[in-house]
Amino acid sequence: MKIYKYHHMREYSNMKIGGIAKELIIIEKKEELVEVLKSREKTFLIGNGTNTLIPDRDMDISFISLNKLNKLEDLGNGRVYVESGVNFDDLIDFTEEKNYSGLENLAGIPGSVGGLIYMNGGAYGSEIFDSIEEIEIVDEKFEIRKIKKTDTYVTYRNTEIQQKKWKVISAVFKFEIGFNKEKVLELKEKRETRHPLNMPNLGSTFKNPEGQFSAKLIIAAGVQGHKVGDMQVSNTHPNFLENHGDAKYSDVIEIIRIVKKKVKLDSGIELEEEIVIIED
Ligand SMILES: Cc1cc2nc3c(=O)[nH]c(=O)nc-3n(C[C@H](O)[C@H](O)[C@H](O)COP(=O)(O)OP(=O)(O)OC[C@H]3O[C@@H](n4cnc5c(N)ncnc54)[C@H](O)[C@@H]3O)c2cc1C
Structure with a gap:
């Protein structure tokens, strides 16, 4: 892992507001995340910062980034292993390359995969959990566990992960065959004109x-x-x-x-x- 003391956080929020953090920790292996969570009192896991407002003062907070956990692997039969630091855009590109369908309605959301899973992000009638089979988390007891989608609860912009402050390490997605490129282009254009x-x-x-x-x-x-x-x-x-x-x-x-x-x-x-x- 890499630790940056007294780190300026303005560029880590898409609102471009943010003061100086006690430290920013870049995690390189999932076991390091457990170690950091156990050893720090006040932590905040930051993804792409596209949904997070950061105070513009000195903060006694250890910010944690999983952006280096960015593995994407095709497991076959429409199943894909995705680490939480992957940019959602890159996951969309990967599904296009493999001709997988399921996430088209969400194309253009600027978050990380972990950030989207945390809040069950969605758009135009679809949510990320529609395409998820299993998630890997660090739970409140600092244990790394895998949970099937059917064994957790999610609702509109709300998840058990959020409620219990779990950290998402990775997920296995399950897709249909047949990427819908036209839909992605149409919805991206809609975003460009409406946002x-x-x-x-x-x-x-x-x-x-x-x-x-x-x-x-x-x-x-x-x-x-x-x-x-x-x-x-x-x-x-x-x-x-x-x-x-x-x-x-x-x-x-x-x-x-x-x-x-x-x-x-x-x-x-x-x-x-x-x-x-x-x-x-
Ligand atoms: C222009 C624009 C358009 C957007 N459109 C949409 C939209 O259509 N639909 C939608 O749902 N959202 C939308 N968003 C909001 C945002 O992109 C999503 O909420 C996205 O999921 C946030 O991901 P992030 O990585 O940026 O999260 P961050 O802002 O970094 O973090 C958000 C929360 O997630 C937690 N978190 C991040 N990673 C993890 C992890 N690995 N494990 C546990 N918790 C984690 C953080 O601790 C924090 O509480 C939009 C944002 C912008 C700027």
Whole structure:
């Protein structure tokens, strides 16, 4: 493993906000992850940082990266072994190369495979767990275990992994034959026009309440375009927050507070954050 003391974390969040961490640890073997988790008090596992808001102060936190665990192996019969540090984009490319189908609706999500599994990420009616057979985790007792999908629970943007703070090391996916390239190109283009990809952001800020769309609730509450410092509720996609340059962690917290309050007043609905906020 490699350890970087007092590491600047701004570039590790897609919001481009972040202060100095006590250390950043790059894991090279899964056993090192167990060792690090056992020996540190405050840890945070960071994937691609596309869903995580990092405080912009000095942090007494050991950040852990699994980006070097990035093995992808075809096991045959549509089964693929994937380590959690693999970029989701690379997994999509791999399925295209092997002519495997199952993840097309999720193409374009910028996370790591571990990050997507952690929150059962999804898009356009599909979720990553639809294509998973088994996951390998470090559990709350620091034991490395394999769990079949049928022996764990997942719901919309929520998993047992999240609830029990397990760490994902790898997964075995099971795909059908027949990669749908047209669908991938169509959905990637949709993302390019509907999402503010030219601005630092963390994707959807809030989960969609049952039977509702957060974006619509935000528009109805009149807060689309609202600004706090350099942080703005996106005019391109109202469920996204954009960093227009030098936004602070506190600006994000404040704008979230305002959006939630206005939506609650307007619709009576309590929005719940989808993004992960590391507490200050
Ligand atoms: C432009 C844009 C579009 C997006 N579109 C979508 C979308 O359509 N659908 C969707 O679901 N999401 C979307 N997202 C959000 C984000 O990409 C996903 O949530 C993704 O799964 C996060 O992965 P990550 O590696 O970046 O996670 P991070 O932000 O690094 O981490 C997120 C959480 O996952 C945990 N985590 C990361 N890796 C592991 C691991 N190996 N084991 C255990 N926990 C882990 C972290 O500790 C943290 O709590 C979008 C984001 C952006 C910026």
